[in-house]
Amino acid sequence: MSDELLKLRNRIDHLDEEILARLSERARCAQRVGEIKQGNAYYRPEREAQVLRRLADLNPGPLPADSVKKIFREIMSACLGLEHPQKVAYLGPAGTFSESASRKQFGSAPTFVAMTTIEDVFRAVEAGNVNYGVVPVENSTEGAVSVTLDLLLASPVKVCGEINLRIHQQLMSRAEGIGAARRLYSHAQSLAQCHEWLNRNLPHLPRVPVASNAEAARMAAEDPESCAIAGEAAAELYGLNILATNIEDDPNNTTRFLVIADHDAGPSGLDRTSLVFSALNRPGAVHALLEPLARHGVDMTKLQSRPAQSGLWEYVFYADIRGHQRDAPVAAALAELGERAAFLKVLGSYPVAAI
Numbered sequence: 001m002s003d004e005l006l007k008l009r010n011r012i013d014h015l016d017e018e019i020l021a022r023l024s025e026r027a028r029c030a031q032r033v034g035e036i037k038q039g040n041a042y043y044r045p046e047r048e049a050q051v052l053r054r055l056a057d058l059n060p061g062p063l064p065a066d067s068v069k070k071i072f073r074e075i076m077s078a079c080l081g082l083e084h085p086q087k088v089a090y091l092g093p094a095g096t097f098s099e100s101a102s103r104k105q106f107g108s109a110p111t112f113v114a115m116t117t118i119e120d121v122f123r124a125v126e127a128g129n130v131n132y133g134v135v136p137v138e139n140s141t142e143g144a145v146s147v148t149l150d151l152l153l154a155s156p157v158k159v160c161g162e163i164n165l166r167i168h169q170q171l172m173s174r175a176e177g178i179g180a181a182r183r184l185y186s187h188a189q190s191l192a193q194c195h196e197w198l199n200r201n202l203p204h205l206p207r208v209p210v211a212s213n214a215e216a217a218r219m220a221a222e223d224p225e226s227c228a229i230a231g232e233a234a235a236e237l238y239g240l241n242i243l244a245t246n247i248e249d250d251p252n253n254t255t256r257f258l259v260i261a262d263h264d265a266g267p268s269g270l271d272r273t274s275l276v277f278s279a280l281n282r283p284g285a286v287h288a289l290l291e292p293l294a295r296h297g298v299d300m301t302k303l304q305s306r307p308a309q310s311g312l313w314e315y316v317f318y319a320d321i322r323g324h325q326r327d328a329p330v331a332a333a334l335a336e337l338g339e340r341a342a343f344l345k346v347l348g349s350y351p352v353a354a355i
């Protein structure tokens, strides 16, 4: 081994010892924070977002800010686990994009529980069987997830976080090439998202829609004459070879998830608030409701309508606005909106996705 290589490796060993000593000190601080919280919510998404944003700003390189955030995401995950072990429910089965989104937000320390339906995720949080739930709320190409919107209206849970996940689709199989494949499994939505790529590259391979991407990967693991389209996590879980990467037709395809809990988040300095309200059925009613937001300078980042369960042609509106409900302009605008609306429910304030 060259002298220089040896020296560099010794230096890295020494730095690792320093990092480990500091990590242990950090973990002891977090343990003490946990004792001070005395059973109140241990997970503080606003604080985690601040930590990630601050370190990304301070980052001197050469590591990219994204790598720094991922490393600190795991450090905080382990520290939170020391304070109190966390349980997170998501829309299963294991290996779906919902699981990847959950890990992106919580790191790998919690116990992740796969649920069969979005409603089961809500019920698990409401019953206190888990601390947090992760549910998809909208996709950049498919639009809103209406089941989630309806459950948010009816359920007492709060929104305490958001997660944006880029959806990358991978072609995978047990074999090392596509030659022997007789069929392709995937969820119908993923087949649609890769439609053009498939028409170009595998026009004659029969496409078989199944219940989820993860199920497609599981079936491809059992059937050597098949392949599947799913996310990277599913390939890893079922030991499949990735034959073609990122085959989705729209490279910006993103799904937004919400984190639900029995509490929302404190102000982080860069927040969003989700609300749902209904308008009286008269001309100009929606405009009158939104007017206070504009007057107080509160930006709206989403407005979506859904038919109300109560009556024919009555609508409820889901809005996301910038800012925390405790920020003065947001609080003033919400108070006025509440007076004018037939119904207003603030679903929660939470930090804008930091990772």
Ligand SMILES: C=C(O[C@@H]1C=C(C(=O)O)C=C[C@H]1O)C(=O)O
Residues within 6 Å of the ligand: 029, 030, 033, 042, 043, 044, 045, 047, 048, 051, 075, 076, 077, 079, 080, 083
């Ligand atoms: C240490 C704390 O508890 C948790 C762990 C954090 C961390 O490791 O930095 C940050 C926020 C909390 O989710 C805290 O609240 O400060």
